[in-house]
Amino acid sequence: MVVGGDAAGMSAASQARRMKGPGELEIVAFERGHFASFSACGIPYWVGGDVPGRDALIARTPEEHRARDIDLRMRTEVTEIDVDGGRVRSRDLESGAEEWTPYDDLVIATGARPLRPDLPGIDAPGVHGVQTLDDGQALLDTLAATPGRRAVVVGAGYIGVEMAEAMINRGYEVTVVNRGAEPMATLDPDMGRLVHRAMEGMGITMVNDAEVTELLTGDDGRVRAVVTKDAEYPADVVVLGMGVVPETALAKAAGLPLGGHGGLLTDRAMRVRGHENVWAGGDCVEVLDLVSGSERHIPLGTHANKHGQVIGANVGGGYATFPGVVGTAVSKVCELEIARTGLREKDAHRAGLRFEAVTIESTSRAGYYPDAAPMTVKMLAERRTGRLLGVQIVGREGAGKRVDVAAVALTAGMTVEQMTSLDLGYAPPFSPVWDPVLVAARKAVAAVRSRQG
Amino acid sequence: MVVGGDAAGMSAASQARRMKGPGELEIVAFERGHFASFSACGIPYWVGGDVPGRDALIARTPEEHRARDIDLRMRTEVTEIDVDGGRVRSRDLESGAEEWTPYDDLVIATGARPLRPDLPGIDAPGVHGVQTLDDGQALLDTLAATPGRRAVVVGAGYIGVEMAEAMINRGYEVTVVNRGAEPMATLDPDMGRLVHRAMEGMGITMVNDAEVTELLTGDDGRVRAVVTKDAEYPADVVVLGMGVVPETALAKAAGLPLGGHGGLLTDRAMRVRGHENVWAGGDCVEVLDLVSGSERHIPLGTHANKHGQVIGANVGGGYATFPGVVGTAVSKVCELEIARTGLREKDAHRAGLRFEAVTIESTSRAGYYPDAAPMTVKMLAERRTGRLLGVQIVGREGAGKRVDVAAVALTAGMTVEQMTSLDLGYAPPFSPVWDPVLVAARKAVAAVRSRQG
Numbered sequence: 001m002v003v004g005g006d007a008a009g010m011s012a013a014s015q016a017r018r019m020k021g022p023g024e025l026e027i028v029a030f031e032r033g034h035f036a037s038f039s040a041c042g043i044p045y046w047v048g049g050d051v052p053g054r055d056a057l058i059a060r061t062p063e064e065h066r067a068r069d070i071d072l073r074m075r076t077e078v079t080e081i082d083v084d085g086g087r088v089r090s091r092d093l094e095s096g097a098e099e100w101t102p103y104d105d106l107v108i109a110t111g112a113r114p115l116r117p118d119l120p121g122i123d124a125p126g127v128h129g130v131q132t133l134d135d136g137q138a139l140l141d142t143l144a145a146t147p148g149r150r151a152v153v154v155g156a157g158y159i160g161v162e163m164a165e166a167m168i169n170r171g172y173e174v175t176v177v178n179r180g181a182e183p184m185a186t187l188d189p190d191m192g193r194l195v196h197r198a199m200e201g202m203g204i205t206m207v208n209d210a211e212v213t214e215l216l217t218g219d220d221g222r223v224r225a226v227v228t229k230d231a232e233y234p235a236d237v238v239v240l241g242m243g244v245v246p247e248t249a250l251a252k253a254a255g256l257p258l259g260g261h262g263g264l265l266t267d268r269a270m271r272v273r274g275h276e277n278v279w280a281g282g283d284c285v286e287v288l289d290l291v292s293g294s295e296r297h298i299p300l301g302t303h304a305n306k307h308g309q310v311i312g313a314n315v316g317g318g319y320a321t322f323p324g325v326v327g328t329a330v331s332k333v334c335e336l337e338i339a340r341t342g343l344r345e346k347d348a349h350r351a352g353l354r355f356e357a358v359t360i361e362s363t364s365r366a367g368y369y370p371d372a373a374p375m376t377v378k379m380l381a382e383r384r385t386g387r388l389l390g391v392q393i394v395g396r397e398g399a400g401k402r403v404d405v406a407a408v409a410l411t412a413g414m415t416v417e418q419m420t421s422l423d424l425g426y427a428p429p430f431s432p433v434w435d436p437v438l439v440a441a442r443k444a445v446a447a448v449r450s451r452q453g
Numbered sequence: 454m455v456v457g458g459d460a461a462g463m464s465a466a467s468q469a470r471r472m473k474g475p476g477e478l479e480i481v482a483f484e485r486g487h488f489a490s491f492s493a494c495g496i497p498y499w500v501g502g503d504v505p506g507r508d509a510l511i512a513r514t515p516e517e518h519r520a521r522d523i524d525l526r527m528r529t530e531v532t533e534i535d536v537d538g539g540r541v542r543s544r545d546l547e548s549g550a551e552e553w554t555p556y557d558d559l560v561i562a563t564g565a566r567p568l569r570p571d572l573p574g575i576d577a578p579g580v581h582g583v584q585t586l587d588d589g590q591a592l593l594d595t596l597a598a599t600p601g602r603r604a605v606v607v608g609a610g611y612i613g614v615e616m617a618e619a620m621i622n623r624g625y626e627v628t629v630v631n632r633g634a635e636p637m638a639t640l641d642p643d644m645g646r647l648v649h650r651a652m653e654g655m656g657i658t659m660v661n662d663a664e665v666t667e668l669l670t671g672d673d674g675r676v677r678a679v680v681t682k683d684a685e686y687p688a689d690v691v692v693l694g695m696g697v698v699p700e701t702a703l704a705k706a707a708g709l710p711l712g713g714h715g716g717l718l719t720d721r722a723m724r725v726r727g728h729e730n731v732w733a734g735g736d737c738v739e740v741l742d743l744v745s746g747s748e749r750h751i752p753l754g755t756h757a758n759k760h761g762q763v764i765g766a767n768v769g770g771g772y773a774t775f776p777g778v779v780g781t782a783v784s785k786v787c788e789l790e791i792a793r794t795g796l797r798e799k800d801a802h803r804a805g806l807r808f809e810a811v812t813i814e815s816t817s818r819a820g821y822y823p824d825a826a827p828m829t830v831k832m833l834a835e836r837r838t839g840r841l842l843g844v845q846i847v848g849r850e851g852a853g854k855r856v857d858v859a860a861v862a863l864t865a866g867m868t869v870e871q872m873t874s875l876d877l878g879y880a881p882p883f884s885p886v887w888d889p890v891l892v893a894a895r896k897a898v899a900a901v902r903s904r905q906g
Contacts, residue, residue: 007886039821039881039886041880041886042819042821042822042881045821050823051821051823051881057821300879301879301886302877302879302886302887302888303876305887306874321874322874323871323874325876326876328876328877328878328879329878329879329880330878330883331880332880332882332883337883341876341878366492366494366495368492368495368504368509368510369498369503370504398854400878400880400883401851401854401855401878401883401884402854403878404855404857404858404875404877404878405857405861407875407876407877407878408858408861408862408865408867408875408877409861409865411865411871411875411876412861412862412864412865412867414861414864414865418864421759421774421775421776422857422860422864423756423778423779423780423781423794423860423864424781424860424861425781425782425783425792425794425853425857425860426494426754426755426781426783427494427783427784427785427853428494428495428498428504429498429785430783430785430790430853430854431755431783431854433460433492433494433755433758434758435755435857
């Protein structure tokens with residue numbers, strides 16, 4: 001039995017079905033929304049017009065799941081989990097009918113919910129989240145009905161910067177109101193500052209250190225401005241991208257173990273700790289950060305898919321594990337590519353690690369090759385051991401996916417000295433003769449060596 | 454003392470200079486050509502018109518080297534190495550004057566020389582190699598003087614396909630005459646076939662299994678056709694890209710140890726085996742293949758630079774090593790990107806390894822994102838252990854550099870099962886939710902698992 005019909009839940013169901021036929025395993029999945037298996041990560045590109053329509057974001061329809069003998073019950077919300085009794089209570093959101101259904105194995109994949117602080121005006125027409133396909137459609141309907149000029153995006157994380165791009169693409173004047181010192185708090189502030197400058201270069205107004213206190217509405221009841229302690233930003237439409245938290249109210253009520261970030265805690269097989277037949281994956285769980293050794297909450301479709309795969313294999317009688325993450329993320333805002341993996345400076349401090357941090361400038365291709373695009377690479381290496389701790393990259397085309405090299409090196413526990421010898425692909429259209437990641441590694445080696453003690 | 458003033462030699466000189474000042478270390482470098490420190494890899498892009506001029510390919514001029522207290526003697530050929538006497542004999546190619554110069558440490562960086570079989574007509578006007586900047590200029594002069602229509606490229610390795618692109622860009626009808634069964638013999642034939650088809654799609658005539666026997670000349674003495682056993686291909690210009698071999702005649706005459714590919718053999722510090730004060734790097738050495746455990750000859754600027762760095766550090770009183778390669782290479786022909794790392798099927802057989810080979814199709818971006826470009830990934834994994842052995846990628850934009858993930862995984866000795874959990878960057882503009890490399894790894898895991906025994 002699966003609670004939550006998106007990436008983690010339906011991957012688990014599909015993988016289990018691949019391993020066991022309908023005669024061997026019955027699969028029921030509950031989804032309270034109108035859609036299953038959709039790409040939430042794609043919503044900004046749909047809103048921005050890069051993706052033609054909503055259906056492109058649907059990986060698999062409910063009918064396709066049902067054709068594979070998965071009893072997917074849409075618009076059906078699970079309202080209670082009875083772990084001791086091995087059953088869940090669900091409510092049909094159309095008819096209101098409730099029932100208890102027993103399970104042998106339970107998969108919790110309830111996802112995350114967007115932060116939406118209880119501010120005056122936050123529920124006014126014209127204020128939109130972008131978590132679900134319904135949210136995306138509502139925002140598009142607003143844009144079509146109110147061809148305004150000014151959009152304010154609240155939050156400057158991945159969703160915030162992606163939505164800033166989307167609104168620019170829709171022809172809006174965009175202001176991003178950000179609580180932090182620089183956009184992209186998943187980067188160190190010095191790298192976030194590069195994002196800040198680039199966004200300003202794109203014509204986006206970036207307001208940092210700004211906490212929203214209120215949203216003002218006009219005579220028609222629609223939002224007309226975003227208010228912070230210091231200023232007021234006129235808005236025809238407001239997009240909220242203030243982050244998400246694990247959706248674990250059900251799990252908490254059922255007495256299942258939650259971590260410091262509010263996510264479910266699992267073992268390596270994605271089994272909820274202490275519960276032989278309860279599994280969890282996706283945005284509702286915490287994952288082990290292999291670099292710091294602590295748990296983190298990283299809502300990301302690619303992890304959710306991997307979790308689902310692992311759960312499905314285990315429930316289907318096989319064996320698979322999810323060893324953890326190194327914290328890789330990549331994003332873009334217009335032409336600017338932003339990537340990170342491993343620890344930021346403050347993560348390393350928090351983990352008790354001492355380190356050297358170096359930053360280099362390089363290009364995506366040989367300097368003499370056309371369209372060689374600049375990029376900045378920051379690298380952290382542990383003192384004494386020289387172990388790679390993290391990499392952040394901000395640049396133009398070809399910058400973002402270079403972070404993958406560092407992600408693999410982190411997973412393998414490589415030192416920056418070992419990285420300097422990495423045999424990375426070289427040809428003038430693809431890289432300078434020293435790949436930017438290797439240039440950073442060389443500088444990190446020098447920094448680690450020069451430090452006494 | 455450095456013999457050969459290109460990537461490896463001058464990197465060694467520069468690194469040694471960074472470590473020891475002119476009062477501590479005297480550096481003499483001999484270069485027989487007209488240029489030092491140039492990017493041979495860039496020549497096809499200069500000929501093709503992507504790179505504006507020859508000077509863009511010169512990383513550092515002789516004057517710049519001399520300004521850093523490196524006594525670089527241009528147009529001066531070393532004609533003999535006296536290892537026992539610790540001296541080299543050189544000839545000034547302008548004056549013809551010869552002299553012996555003593556050394557404490559010798560760095561051999563004599564590079565590679567292009568294969569140029571002794572065929573009738575091969576020295577006719579209109580037949581060009583592309584090894585040096587002089588070669589490139591001569592070819593450009595020919596193209597300017599004889600605005601012909603038909604170019605024949607002999608050879609379909611990296612240089613061959615890059616020169617095919619260059620000649621297409623110059624407006625020629627291009628025929629590639631290739632000895633092998635498919636172009637890009639550094640790939641397995643099934644992957645080479647994809648390159649073959651794509652090149653045909655670009656309007657390049659691809660002739661495989663064709664050994665050149667003769668080049669015909671016209672009444673003016675210029676080349677007019679390339680002849681194979683089966684056919685004759687009219688040509689206004691012929692470009693030779695038949696591969697290179699280590700330029701080690703001097704080293705051989707000096708009694709230094711050569712390997713099975715004709716390259717110098719070194720230890721991990723790039724010291725010539727058995728010789729405390731003789732070092733060698735770049736295209737004249739053989740390198741250890743970390744996957745097969747055997748030596749290979751891989752002429753590539755990025756390795757030459759690393760070798761030079763290591764030699765310079767060691768000669769300068771520091772310590773550095775070059776552990777070996779995994780055989781990564783990336784190239785493109787027009788929009789097609791071609792990449793490989795590790796072992797091909799025949800390399801694995803030769804190394805005594807049994808393996809599973811899988812091939813998958815995926816895209817560079819989420820399928821619904823604009824410009825998601827197709828790519829084919831082939832992966833080899835060792836039987837039983839599941840250790841990654843090699844990856845080949847053929848695709849469009851965004852395909853080539855994905856091979857780096859596999860290069861790092863190979864270096865770390867990862868299994869394909871471990872690879873399935875790699876935390877690679879995901880966002881719709883950068884990757885499908887399962888990166889193509891991970892899709893291949895999953896299929897490889899299944900292949901290894903399903904094989905009995």
